[in-house]
Amino acid sequence: xxxxxxxxxxxxxxxxxxxxxxxxxxxxxxxxxxxxxxxxxxxxxxxxxxxxxxxxxxxxxxxxxxxxxxxxxxxxxxxxxxxxxxxxxxxxxxxxxxxxxxxxxxxxxxxxxxxxxxxxxxxxxxxxxxxxxxxxxxxxxxxxxxxxxxxxxxxxxxxxxxxxxxxxxxxxxxxxxxxxxxxxxxxxxxxxxxxxxxxxxxxxxxxxxxxxxxxxxxxxxxxxxxxxxxxxxxxxxxxxxxxxxxxxxxxxxxxxxxxxxxxxxxxxxxxxxxxxxxxxxxxxxxxxxxxxxxxxxxxxxxxxxxxxxxxxxxxxxxxxxxxxxxxxxxxxxxxxxxxxxxxxxxxxxxxxxxxxxxxxxxxxxxxxxxxxxxxxxxxxxxxxxxxxxxxxxxxxxxxxxxxxxxxxxxxxxxxxxxxxxxxxxxxxxxxxxxxxxxxxxxxxxxxxxxxxxxxxxxxxxxxxxxxxxxxxxxx
Numbered sequence: 412x413x414x415x416x417x418x419x420x421x422x423x424x425x426x427x428x429x430x431x432x433x434x435x436x437x438x439x440x441x442x443x444x445x446x447x448x449x450x451x452x453x454x455x456x457x458x459x460x461x462x463x464x465x466x467x468x469x470x471x472x473x474x475x476x477x478x479x480x481x482x483x484x485x486x487x488x489x490x491x492x493x494x495x496x497x498x499x500x501x502x503x504x505x506x507x508x509x510x511x512x513x514x515x516x517x518x519x520x521x522x523x524x525x526x527x528x529x530x531x532x533x534x535x536x537x538x539x540x541x542x543x544x545x546x547x548x549x550x551x552x553x554x555x556x557x558x559x560x561x562x563x564x565x566x567x568x569x570x571x572x573x574x575x576x577x578x579x580x581x582x583x584x585x586x587x588x589x590x591x592x593x594x595x596x597x598x599x600x601x602x603x604x605x606x607x608x609x610x611x612x613x614x615x616x617x618x619x620x621x622x623x624x625x626x627x628x629x630x631x632x633x634x635x636x637x638x639x640x641x642x643x644x645x646x647x648x649x650x651x652x653x654x655x656x657x658x659x660x661x662x663x664x665x666x667x668x669x670x671x672x673x674x675x676x677x678x679x680x681x682x683x684x685x686x687x688x689x690x691x692x693x694x695x696x697x698x699x700x701x702x703x704x705x706x707x708x709x710x711x712x713x714x715x716x717x718x719x720x721x722x723x724x725x726x727x728x729x730x731x732x733x734x735x736x737x738x739x740x741x742x743x744x745x746x747x748x749x750x751x752x753x754x755x756x757x758x759x760x761x762x763x764x765x766x767x768x769x770x771x772x773x774x775x776x777x778x779x780x781x782x783x784x785x786x787x788x789x790x791x792x793x794x795x796x797x798x799x800x801x802x803x804x805x806x807x808x809x810x811x812x813x814x815x816x817x818x819x820x821x822x823x824x825x826x827x828x829x830x831x832x833x834x835x836x837x838x839x840x841x842x843x844x845x846x847x848x849x850x851x852x853x854x855x856x857x858x859x860x861x862x863x864x865x866x867x868x869x870x871x872x873x874x875x876x877x878x879x880x881x882x883x884x885x886x
Contacts, residue, residue, distance in 0.1 A: 412453045412454055413879070413880055414611070414659065414881075415611060415614045415615050415619075415881075416873070417870070417873055417874065420873070423446075424666075427446045428669060430442050430446075431443065431670065436595070439670075440561075440567050441563060443567055443571070444563055446572060447570040447571055447572040447575060448570060450572035451535075451536075451572070454535050455534050455535045455536075457532075458537075461534075465496070465499060465544070466544065466565070466570075467562075469495075469496075469544050469548060469565075470562055470565050472489075472491055472548055473492075473548050473551045473558045473559075473565070476488045476492075476551045476552050477551050477557060477558050489549065492544070492545065493548075496541045497541075499537070499541060500537060502531065503531055503534055503537055504537060504538065504736075504737050506531045507530050508737030508738065535576055536576040536577065538734055538735075539575070539576070539578050540569060542580050542701055543568065543580060543582075543583070545705065546581075546583050546701070547583045550583045555584045556583055556584040557587075559587065559590065560591055564587075564591060568581070568583055568587075571667070571672075573662070573663040573664075573666035573667050574663040574674075576881075577881055578659075578677065578695075578697055579660055579663060579664070579674060579675070579696070579697035580697040580700075580701050581674055582700070582701070585674065585675070589673065590672075593670075593671035594671055595670075595671045599669065599671055600668075600669050601859065601862075602665075602668055603665040603668030603669035604665060605665070605858045605861060605865075606661045606662070606664050606665030606668065607661065607662045608665075608861075608862045608865035608866045608869065609658075609865055610657070610658040610660070610662035610663075610665060611662060611866070611869040611873075612658075612865050612868055613654040613655075613657060613658030613661065614654065614655060614658035614659070614662075614879075614881070615872040615873055616825065616868065616869070616872055617651075617658075617825060617828070617829050618650075618658055619655075620822060621648075621650045621651045621654075621822070621825060621826060621829060622647070622651040622879070622882075624647040624818070625647040625648035625651050628640055628641070628643060628645075628647070629644055629648070629788070629797075633793050633796035633797040633799070633800055634796050634799075634800065636797070637800070638800060638801060638806060641797060641800040642801055644797075645783055645787070645801070646826075648783055649682075649783050650826070650830070650833070652786075652882055653678075653681070653682065653833065654829060655882045656881070657678040658881075660677035664676070675697065675700075677695060677696050678693065678694065678695070678696065679693040679696065680693060680836045681694035682776055682779070682833040682834070683834070683837040684772065685768060685772055685775060686759060686760055686775055687751040687752055687754075687755055687775060687778060687779075688755040690775055690779060691752070702727050702730070702731060706727055706730060707723060707724075710723045710726070710727070711723060720756075721753050721756070721757075724749055724752050724753050725746060725749035725750060725752075725753060726749070727749065728745045728746065728749030728752065729742065729745050729749060730745070731745045731748075732744050732748075738789075738790075739790070740785050740786065740788050740790065740791060741785075743785055743791065744782055744785040744786050747781075747782050747785060748782060751778060772837050781798065784797050784798055
């Protein structure tokens, strides 16, 4: 079930919140859990039982970690939790990738005949679910939090439908108290509905429109693309993935706020970053925080030698690339960002501090877009050819008629608006104006009025738009 569908907006969501608010506070978690299970069952009915069973195992392991008297025993139960969840992720997400590469090697070296392999179906949201299941037991092991008071609280933590499929990744200690007791009032509902509406507009009016352009460009053989269209394709994809993913985050944050649950932001204007280190503080913030807390710091973080620290940086982003998808393009993309983080640490942040802010923002945006080519391409060969077209000045005006991409006036307007949204905050004058007028937003009925306008805009577009899942559903 997609948030940007009329079925969700006019049936599932209204019915859920009607029942949720009519229910006594002590029973609200049960309503939310039932709705979340139904939501997941709608998209992946064959995997609900498997996920549910592993969650029950994690629940008991968490209790055993908490009650264990020795650190050795605690660590034993934690290792069981991590091993089970990593194995779950490895099988469903990487089994096909591993077998395909083994078969390729066998055929290359003429080693026997590859047997028949039945492709494994990837459960939706498995990457996010696994990370949250691991987080729960690690938080208990570190004595950051206690086990959930009720098993339903734990199940709700993992299965919360607003962020179940594509995050943000919630760390258990961040919401443990809110799962037991939270406030429900009009201000939360008003702000939450506004965030939902804003995310919906970002998805259907910007991400989907520019995504259509990116899909057309990336469907063309890379060697036949002109330099202009190659750049149009990657820029449209950069805007698509940002407005698609941040739009989902807006909707998830908004619905959770309507339920009385407050979580952190997942994006903070990443395309105005002055270096790649800053970019990763602003892009997919919950993933960055997870990687730092549960992988980078346990590896030694900054408390080790320089060489080991550099290795840790690159290794963490190698894992980040693998987490995003079972394809060499994602792995290379992760290493690519890890290497730029290493360069930041070694000399670039210090050197670039002497440059004007605008130059640094443009350089960073350029580096990120090269990375997006890897992220979007089906294979390394296509990505390499695509990058070649991006810098092939000999064919700047050479476009084969059958691959001509017509940029309509509507698409150009959307592109300009999207670029303005991501670029204007880089100017200091924007913040001067914003701070002067921000009080207007606190006036009576302003949020309500903006929310109604945004919802009308979104619903009008959705009525004439085909099914369009979020990009991160594939992860």
